[in-house]
Amino acid sequence: MKIAIHQPQYLPWLGYFDKMDQADIFVLLDDVQYKKNEWQNRNKLRNSRSWQWITVPVLYEFGERIMDVKINNRFDWCGKHAKSLEHNYSRTEHFERYFPFFRAAFKQKWELLAEINICFIRFLKDALGIKTELVRSSSLGVKDTKTERLVEICRALKADTYISGSGGSEYLDEERFSASGISLEYHDYVHPEYRQAYKGFYPEMSVVDLLFCHGGKSLSIIKEGRRG
DSSP: OEEEEEOOOSSOBHHHHHHHHTOSEEEEOOSSBOOTTSSSSEEEEEOSSSEEEEEOOEEOOTTOBGGGOEEOTTSOHHHHHHHHHHHHHTTSTTHHHHHHHHHHHTTSOOOBHHHHHHHHHHHHHHHHTOOOEEEEGGGTTOOOOHHHHHHHHHHHTTOSEEEEOGGGGGTOOHHHHHHTTOEEEEOOBOOOOOOOSSSSOOOSOBHHHHHHHHGGGHHHHHHTTBOO
């Protein structure tokens, strides 16, 4: 059994879902420290000029776990994000198919960042046609850190293969995996180019950019970037 492990990101990019598609189980690493200015509370959308950030405002203390990070609802970020999706993608071929979900989701009041991230990840996984099972790491009761945490998650899920990000070879203790009978694979991904809503191409947008433009063909396009 193959597993991949990653923090729950906000409307993740294509490579996130390619790694998910290659695993039998994808573990949402929600019980590790939140990192500011990464991808856990923001992502990028294509617009008519180039691209823009969309960011979920958060309230957090240093060292706080992702699962405990609260959203700062003093700002109407939900309305802003819904308008950004509508403004940038309303003329795309598959907008009417997917936007109603986001419109309804943004009308809810979300208290925790992890909850909206995981809600969107589940929807996007299903919309793309990915069959991988999702598991929250906080449900597994693993307390170790670094490589040992990953090994223990693999053991808890009876995995024999762990799919790491491409940079994993720089920090993983490969011998620790080997000693535990767990094979290591590294996710090698080269971003494919596809038709976007506007002229020109900008890589590393949120996967919604692809989904609104290409609908049911999106997973096939994602797989074009797979290199191992």
